[in-house]
Amino acid sequence: MKEIESTRSQIQLSDLPEFDDRIKSIQDEVLAGVSSFREVQQMYAREKQDKEPKRMPFAKTRNTALDITESMSSNPQQLQTQLVIEQDAIVSWDSLREGLEELNELIHDFSSLVHEQQDTIDSIESNIESAQVNVEDGTSQLGKASKLKIATYPLIGAVVGGICGGPVGLAIGLKPELQ
Secondary structure (H helix, E strand, O other): OHHHHHHHHHOOHHHHHHHHHHHHHHHHHHHHHHHHHHHHHHHHHHHHHHHOOOOOOOOOOOOOHHHHHHHHHOOHHHHHHHHHHHHHHHHHHHHHHHHHHHHHHHHHHHHHHHHHOHHHHHHHHHHHHHHHHHHHHHHHHHHHHHHHHHHHHHHHHHHHHHHHHHHHHHHHHHHHHHO
C-alpha cells in the first residue's frame, strides 16, 4: 500500500483517474486481506491476553479492525492513507511495548542481582567497621608505648648509674628525667 501510494504521487494529475481504476481491484483485495489479517491478529491477541497474566496493564493493543471496516465505505485513498498511518502507529506501539517489557525484565534482573549481593555488601561493611575499630585501638596502643619508652630511659640510666657509680651515678642517671 505504501508503494502504491508513493507511485500514485508520481503520476500526473491527468492520469490519476485511469491509475485509480486499474488498481482499484488490487486495493480492494489488499484492504480485505489486511482487514482479515487484523481480525485474526486481534483474535489471537485476545486469546493470548486471556491466557497470560497481565504484567503491564498499560501496554494494550488497539482495536483498529472496527475502525477499518467502518471506514471501508469512505474514499479508498483516504482509507489507504488511514490504514498506512494506523499500521505505522501499531508498529510503533508494539515496538514501545516490547521495549517496556525488556526494560521491566532488566529492572527485575538488576533487583535480583542486588538482593543476591546484599550479604557480600553487608560483610564488606562489617569488615570496614572492624578495621576502623582496630586502627583506633592500635593508635591508642602506640601512644601508650611511646609514653612508656620516654619514661623508661631515665630509669634505666639511674639503675645503671647506681650500680656503677653508687649514689653519684644514681643522681646522674636521674638527672635527664628531671629536665
